[in-house]
Amino acid sequence: MNEIDSFISHIMSVFIDFSGKINEQASATQQIASANESLSEFFGEFIESVSSIENDINEQNELEHNNMTICNDLRVVANNSRIFMNKFEDILGKKLIACCRELADKLKESEPNNNILSEYIQKTGITALAVTDEDGVVRYCNQNSNIGFRFSDDVTTQAGEFRKILKDPSLEVVQNFKIRNIDSKYFKYVGIARKDKKGIIQAGLSVDDIIRLNK
DSSP states (O other), X not given: OHHHHHHHHHHHHHHHHHHHHHHHHHHHHHHHHHHHXXXXXXXXXXXXXXXXXXXXXXHHHHHHHHXXXXXXXXXXXXXXXXXXXXXXXXXXHHHHHXXXXXXXXXXXXXXXXXXXXXXXXXXXXXXXXXXXXXTSBEEEESSGGGTTOBOXXXXXXXXXXXXXXXXXXXXXXXXXSXXXXXXXXXXXXXXXXXXXXXXXXEEEEEGGGGGGOOO
């Protein structure tokens, strides 16, 4: 009987030990499953983060591409505008020089006076006409406030550039639109030498009067 009890006790001990190992295995399996679940959740969030970063990079690349396209378009527009303005300035310059030459011929035939200049202004649509003496002082002008104005000796200034004509009568000066010294308004000026005596004939066109130029 003692042997049977001992055997049964041994069997029960084995079952208890086996049951304990099963429980330990189940616990380990549960821990592994929990760890796997945590890892799965982590990698899921990681993939979402990577995907979000990738989308941000793609959006940034697209934005940079669009900006480059816009910049290239602006460069084309700016270049075309410069080409147009250069041609426009050239056309206006040639018209104003032609007016100065015609006036120079008129002054060879008759003494200059402000009435002649005013009539010529009405005919051509030019904003300002000035005739200087041999020192570059304006003696005749359709704008009375400019009479007595002396072209600067500083040839780097807007007005001073025309003094070069006094030394070289063959010179024709054509300026692009720029702010003039007298009143800081935008004017385009050209000038040639007088044919009747030493001096300058200058024609000026205001931006506001471009549409009036009909010569």
